[in-house]
Amino acid sequence: MKGEKVISAKNPGWTKLDLFCKGLRLDPSCDLEADARPIQRTRAGLGSGLEMILPDDVWVNAPVVEAFAENSPYCLHREDGKYILKHDGEARFEVSLPARPAFYAQRTSSGKLMSQIGVLQGTYLGIYPTKMCYYWTLSPRQNCKFCSVGLNLGREEALEKSVDDVLETVLAARRDAGITFVHFNTGYQKGDTYLDDLEPFIRAVHDRTGLLIGVQTPAHPDLKRYDELKKMGVNNISFCFELFDENRLREVCPGKSEYVGLKRYLDAIEYCARSFDTTNGEIIAGLESPASTLEAIDWITGVGAVPTVCVFRPLAGTDYENVPPPKAEDMAPIFAASYRRCMERGLPIGIAPNIKVSMVMLPEEGRYFLENPKEYRLKRMKLNAMKKAFGLYFNSRLKMG
Secondary structure (H helix, E strand, O other): OOOOOOOOOOOHHHHHHHHHHHOOEEOOOOOHHHHOOOOOOOOOOHHHOEEEEEHHHEEEEEOOOOHHHHHOOEEEEEEOOEEEEEEOOEEEEEEEOOOOOHHHHOEOOOOOEHHHOOEEEOOEEEEOOOOOOHHHOOOOOOOOOOOOHHHHEOOOEOOOOOHHHHHHHHHHHHHHHOOOEEEEEOOOOOOOOHHHHHHHHHHHHHHHHOOEEEEEOOOOOOOHHHHHHHHHOOOEEEEEEEOOOHHHHHHHOHHHHHHOOHHHHHHHHHHHOOOOOEEEEEEEEOOOOHHHHHHHHHHHHHOOOEEEEEEOOOOOOOOOOOOOOOOHHHHHHHHHHHHHHHHHOOOOOOOOOOOOOOOOEOHHHHHHHOOOOOOOHHHHHHHHHHHHHHHHHHHHHHHHO
16 A cells, blocks of 8 residues: 555545544534534444535545544534535535435324434434344443444434334435435344344335345354345345454454354355345454454455445443544555455445445545556446446336335
């Protein structure tokens, strides 16, 4: 990665990464109540920032409520009705703020606010429909130390969600926000019941909507269960094993290390990569050495899966709230390498219609960290053709749904 020229005020990918690492201050001129989506910390907590759209349609969830953001060089201003992102007082970009979706204020037939059932994260709907992750219920707790799910459920997010609650919210989000993808997430459940818990929700959404469906759970010991998920209509399966260094995994994620373990995650990724449209291995950059993160990327892409690389965010109230975030300069080579591996191995990145993710760098956004922006031009043209074909298929499926 030596020689990469990515640190540029004109580079929206670099700005997204730098915002993850430094956060964002809000000038008093901002009117977020009128102009923006609410700042809601849901699921593992990464949605705690402000949703913004940078140039080139790059979506970012910029940290604003965490302590480290108070000293950020980035500040958002509202001038003549426009939002300007400034860096050290100098205007960098005009940005847009996605509006509060109409369905957030609506209630399901059971009386629950839809904003506490599902939350837009970028352009997709994220839903955590099951009970609290088991690691948070133990005494002493064995939760992942960066995670805030135990601080959110029952507060900013409904603790119990019925199939009807979820289906009504999904239909409203499709109507109001044009979503194409619903992502179900759950933590660990004693007895490995998490897939059992999710299946009624998956079936209902698939049968009624035709939308793309993603599932993220701990790795199940019975790999044949993933064959059943595929038959139900699941398109994407992802596994957050977080850290490739097993010693660091044991330290940072004690419950995950003890009750599931790295090997089970890797076995599940390798198995699912053979059959699902896409399989993702999700890791966190900034909590282990860059060399270990790069090794994880090589392994993930080597089995035909796509890496999802999160940038560590020290969330308020978590065990790691005072651990400093990583530096963007150290993270940029990781995203360049991730993009390169995906392109070299012909992985299908960026082909799903209307999916913009604000909380992580998308694999295809790794192109912003290359010295030569035209690198892999022919392969990108092939991916664009695949995206067009997949979009036609998806639209036909929606009509049937």
